[in-house]
Amino acid sequence: MYPGTHAQKTPDKPAVVMVESGRQLTFRQLEDRSIQLARVLRKAGLRRGDTVAVLSENQPEVFEVYWAALRSGLYLTAVNHRLAADEAAYIVDDCDAKALIVSAGERERAEVLLDSTPAVRLRLAFGGAVNGHGDYEAALARQFAVPLADQPRGADLLYSSGTTGRPKGIKAPLPDRQVHEPGDAYTALFSTKYGFDDTTVYLSPAPLYHAAPLRFGGVVQALGGTVHVMAKFDPALALSTIDSARVTHSQWVPTMFVRMLKLSTEERAQYDVSSLRSAIHAAAPCPVEVKHAMIDWWGPILHEYYSSTEGNGITFIDCHEWLRKPGSVGKAGLGVIRICDDEGQVVPSGTNGVVYFEREQVPFEYHKDPAKTKATQHPEHPNWSTTGDIGYLDEDGYLYLTDRKAFTIISGGVNIYPQEIENCLALHPKVFDVAVIGIPDPEMGESVQAVVQLPPHVIPSNELAAELQEYVRERIARYKAPRGIDFVTELPRTETGKLLKRVLRDRYTSRL
DSSP states (O other), rough: OHHHHHHHHHHEHHHETOOOTEEEEHHHHHHHHHHHHHHHHHTTTTTTEEEEEEEEOTTTTTHHHHHHHHTOEEEEEEEETTTTTHHHHHHHHTTTTEEEEGGGGHHHHHHTTTTOTTTOOEEEEEESOOTOOOEEEHHHHHSSSSSOOBBBBOOOEEEEOOTTTSSOOEOOOOOOOOOTTOOHHHHHHHHHHOOOTTOOOOOOOOOOHHHHHHHHHHHHHHHHHHEOOOSSSOOHHHHHHHHHHOOOOOEEHHHHHHHTSSSOHHHHHHHTTTTEEEEOOOSOOOHHHHHHHHHHHOOOOOEEEEEOOOSSSSSEHHHHHHSSSOOOOOOEEEEEEEEEESOBOOOOOOOOOOEEESSOOOOOEEEHHHHHHHHHSSOOOTEEESEEEEEEEEETEEEEEEEGGGEEETTEEEEHHHHHHHHHHOOOOOEEEEEEEEEEETTTTEEEEEEEEEOOOOOOOHHHHHHHHHHHHHTTTTSOOOSEEEESOOOOOOOOOOHHHHHHHHHHHOOO
């Protein structure tokens, strides 16, 4: 299925609703406008395998561009609008975009890109005028809303969040079918797993330039459901929307859970969340205490999956399994999990190692970077691939993630995983947010450093630092407790909750 199916059956049903403004895009509008944009792109010379990029805050037009690409055999690259201009230019150039669609809300950044993205042949702006860009609405108005005779299915070409370096473009082969023909793996997999259908009311609180919000929104629209999009996550507004829109499905990251849990009991009680059938979470590990608290609040409706933008494998776990296996991210739902040591040897259950997924073939490549693609593959089994996570399997085949390999702290020859310490501190009442990194230490090689963001009413002090250190020592091995604790006003995170530890590390190493 795709939105055109529902444009015929329920043309006036909202495909997209913007939470803050109430602005809507019906299935008929989504179908007609994506057809018109597909014709604009075809007229500009874009053909199967070319790329169209979109630079926008969360707006309905993002889905118009998405479906125009998917019905034209094009790759769609959604550019993070939080990036600096040179970083955005890098992505637009690297993905070989021949067309760039921008929001007037990103006017300043879009105008800077004019001189640094010379390969772009078509530039359009919606929501207002942008120098050097054509009028999006006028361009669409010049085209008939009649589908092209050939509508080959396109794909996304999205970029990693760059938590440990330059973002990498993740490119999958284009499907060999038309847009209306079945075969989309995400639609088949997630509709079955989570019960998405034409009655779904889906809340998306995260930025659409990330893989999960964009892809899940597309799946819901393909099945005829309505996507409610927040311009920016706000815990009280999210709960209010669940209540007022009778949201049935939603997707979150653990930091959003923490923010909602830190609302007062009285404020949380104001909102009726009983309409929720599935609350899906992913993107970052969820501390055990946080997930227990969410289950106590929302009931056994939490569903977790572990995957990546690369899509090389996936695990699933529901509430009932998780309560038996707290901390696990589930069993393999796509691919076979292999845990290997640094030499590539498979290790026994219960032993930490690099997480690989075995598939018939690796389903992605890093755009223009065969060396990085090769580095994800097992040295002896090229159909085993990893994105660098560390974890272990228990005796029943459930996966537990320990951390990213790049973030492991080696102190005195012992591996320390920051995630464990972060999870420990996350629900301390005087901690709003926390990151743990390794910093150079002349004696130990690296030492454990915690960087803590406090709630507005809490004053940093040496006494508080000592309190937090003792809090960790009482709950996990004493040698893992941070040697140092710094207090900051804000931690660098992506809008999907991933810590930009590269940024933190750079701050500390630049002091040396």
